[in-house]
Amino acid sequence: MNLRQLTYFIAIVEQGSFLKAAKVLRIAQPALSQHIANLEDELGTHLLIRTPRGVTPTSAGEVLLMHARKISAQLKHAKDDVRLEANTPKGDVALVLPPMLSGYLAPRMVMRIGELYPQIQLRIIEARSLKSYTLVESGRADLGLIASASDTPPRQLHSFQLYQEPLFLSQKRLMLR
Amino acid sequence: MNLRQLTYFIAIVEQGSFLKAAKVLRIAQPALSQHIANLEDELGTHLLIRTPRGVTPTSAGEVLLMHARKISAQLKHAKDDVRLEANTPKGDVALVLPPMLSGYLAPRMVMRIGELYPQIQLRIIEARSLKSYTLVESGRADLGLIASASDTPPRQLHSFQLYQEPLFLSQKRLMLR
C-alpha cells in the first residue's frame, strides 16, 4: 500500500470511473486498473463495484476513501509544516549598535523581534561603526548598524540603507560660509 | 514524497544512523542516502545533521518525524479498518425455520443477530424441511434449519449439525417392542 495507490483511488472514486480518472491524472487507464487490483489484493477485498458505466465504492471502499483522504491531507500538512519550520529564523542573533543609538533602539528591537521571530534570542553589542564592520565581517556578530562614508553600502556584507543622517555645520556667528 | 521515504526516515532517526537503519531495514546504506537526499530536495531543507558518528534530526526533521509517525499510524489504522469492514457480515438475510420451532427460535435469533451483526437485517421464513432445502438451494433463502433423515448433512449446502432430535415410539400399553 502506498500513497500513489491512495491518490489514484481517491481520483477514481471522485471521477466515478477509471477512464475519467486516467484523463484527470494524465496516465493510461490500465495503469489504474493495475494499481487498484494490487490494492484489492493486498487488502483482500473488493473496493469498487464495476458497472458498464463506471464504478462506485463498496463499503470497504468507502472506509478506505475516508482514510485515504485523511492521509493525503496529513501529508500535505506535513509538507507545509516542515517548510514553515525550515524557514522560521531561530537561534542566537548578535546585533551591534552604535553606543549613541543603542539606548534608544535596543528595547524597541528586542520587543519587535520577540513578536516577529519568537524563536530568536537577540543579543545587543555596542560598538562604533568601524568596529561593527569587523565584528559582522568576522562572524562574531550577525547584524550591525554601520555608517557608510559614501553612498555605497559596506563591501562583503549584505546591506540595505535604513536611513540617512543629516549633518549640519553649525555656528553661532558666521565664521565659515 | 512517499511512504517508503517516510518509513526510512523514521528508522534512520530512531537508529541515529544511516548504517544501523540500513541493517534494520535490510537494505543497503546508499539507498537510504538517496531517499533522504530526495526528501531534502523536495522539502528544500536539511532534515538530518550528519556527524562522523551518526545523525540527529534538524528542527525541520523533528517536525517531519512527528508527521511521519502520525501518517504511518494512520496507514496501519486504515488497513485494519478496511479489513474489518470487509469481513463484517451485512445486508438482508433470509432464514427459514420449521413452523413448529419458529415461534420459539425466531425472537431469540433476531435479538442475537442484532447484537452480533448489527449490519444484518434478518427476515424469518416458515417452511417444512423439504421446502426449506429448496429455498436455500435456490437462493431464495440464505439460511435454513433443515432436518436430515440420515446422519449426513444436506448435499450441495454448507451445513453443520445444530442438535440431535430424540424421537420416541411411545405407547400406553405395550403393543410393539
Place this chain on the structure above:
DNA sequence: TAAAAATACTCCATAGGTATTTTAT
C-alpha cells in the same frame, strides 16, 4: 584518522504506455 555518509555506476522491479479482449447492461 577512523567512523559514517556521499557518490558513481549498474541492475532490476515496478510504474506507465499501447493494443486488444472481456464484461455487463
Place this chain on the structure above:
DNA sequence: ATAAAATACCTATGGAGTATTTTTA
C-alpha cells in the same frame, strides 16, 4: 451493441546493490 474495465505485453523510470570516495569531529 456499447461503453468501460481487464488483460497481455512492452518500455522506462526509480529503487536497490556494490565499490569507492569524501567528510568531520
